[in-house]
Amino acid sequence: MNAIQQIEKPLLSVESLGKTFDLTAPWLNRIIERAQTRHLRAVDGLNIEIPRGKTFSLVGESGCGKSTVAKLVVGLHRPTAGTIRFDGKDLTDLKAANRGMYRRRIQMIFQDPYASLNPRWRVRDIIAEPLRSFGVISNRSEERAQVGRLLELVGLSAQDGEKFPHEFSGGQRQRISIARAISSKPDFLVCDEPTSALDVSVQSQILNLMRDLQDELGLTYLFISHDLAVVDFMSDYVGVMYLGRLVEAGPAEQIFSVPEHPYTKLLMDTVPDITMNRRDRVAVTGEVPNPIDPPTGCSFNPRCPLATDTCRATSPATTQRGGGRVVACHAVTGMHGNNSPIKPEPAQGIA
């Protein structure tokens, strides 16, 4: 995406990224039941660039592919199309053995702090595991000191290392997850809904901590959430996903002040208004269609108030708008084809 103009090279750039899951039944079933092959296109032609030290957020409803993007970036899935370039190096054609160095530099924070910490390990071992497996520190006493420093950095005390995860509350566990994620001194953190399992009063502590760490350590975040208010607080750039495609992306301020894509507007309309200034809003209708069998043309057309025959026939290309924003919508770009779609360079392989 050219959206983010940046003199410096972006730390992460994702081009035409695609991931298709094969849901076809085993061959015997296929023969007996005459079942067709079935594919789920979880991510389709995704282009994003994240400059160093910034936060890019992906928002969307469940099933839109945002967590799949997270897994692709950290290497938990292999992409079926496109490239993921990290600091200039294409990660997709690296052999597993050569990924180690990049693994150390790309870490992840998971949603559920109860499931993502091993209940049988002491906290100091949980946090030291990346140090050991990447060979960052070999000396035991140095390791212990480093774990203590990390615990204090995330707002716990060094003595907490002796405890087990069950002795901590949800927010404290998420602090432990963060300490583990930053222990190998990564540049890039993928955060998949890091606060959605937490209570509101604890959520703000974790969000503040993540921003402080970003300032202190110069981290770059790929932040994933369904909560637009949280995303607005955290992000420099936002990408809105719908059924595997990026429908609108650009600087967060612009997208939140003037959303252009009808789906972005719909999402903005669903944000509960806690200021109690009962603003007028459009009633939201419809649901996300089944991603195995998406509608033809623009996948948003069954719910879109602006849908035309063009929208039902062809999928809109991503078009450059002012201020570094991109939008994929026939109605917004207006001319139905007069606008030249931007070419993601290298422009290949968008299905």
Added chain:
Amino acid sequence: MTLAYVPQTLLSVRDLSICFDTRYGPLRAVDGITFDLAPGEILGMVGESGAGKSLTGAAITGLLERPGRIDRGEIHFEGQRIDTLGKDEMRRLRGRKIGAIFQDPLTSLNPLMTVGQQLIQTIRTHLPLNRDAARTRAIDLLMEVGIPAPDARVDQYPHEFSGGMRQRVVIALALCANPALVIADEPTTALDVSIQSQILELLRKMCRDHGAAVILVTHDMGVIAETADRVAVMYSGRIVEIGSVEKVFKDPRHPYTAGLMQSIPRIGSNAHRLAQIEGAMPRLTALPDGCAFNLRCPRAMDICYRQKPKSQALGDGQVACHLFQEELA
């Protein structure tokens, strides 16, 4: 429906306490809460996990599971005391007069029965209708909750419905017998944001049309702001503040409510940091003396560490905080 007598309060909860007997002694999860609910009113109950909001809902519906028990207080519904009712009497009341909607629509529906069978069974349990009339009513209800092609969908199984549609079915089930009170426990937590606003709108409309009062239990202040008339903020088993949504959201009085409101991120605020309440809600096994919020409270005074604050009337609501008790004295 004409009523000869319209009660001013539909539900009245007085000094309700819920206790769990454990081998370490009794743990009081709900500690002396008192509130009233008028017919047709939507009361939001908000708090963090473990604050006791779901337990309160369970106690009212008579679904409190052992070892939990009501150890003090009274619940009156339509002038009748219901916390002392037997299992069978309570079962008759529940469904007929008190409906319940739970968080996960898939687990509240029977996967082996069609949606229609479940609706018909519930309708016939509570209303004197024959099978055909009950089926017609089931289809009407599905239509009312916004399910397209209800006469075809009525014979489908829950797995054939999407999450949002299932929650609509659950709402239809809760409203089968025109209950006067609906307890909705986190009805939209398992749903996507764009479905959430549809379900809340539906809940509000259905209750208006059927004249049912609602207790909406949630951890999400946004849901309360969108839906409720009044809000009760719970913390460590007590109601710390109760009042009209407008008042409580615009001018929160209790330091916990105020801190909570400030810590919620808002779109377009451009803040570099969020306000935060330090620490976390204490565990039931480690409640501090005095006010349970004292360790996190930015305005805690000496008395807060010694004495539990009583709930005091303040404006149109009530606040349990020593700050305002001094103001009154």
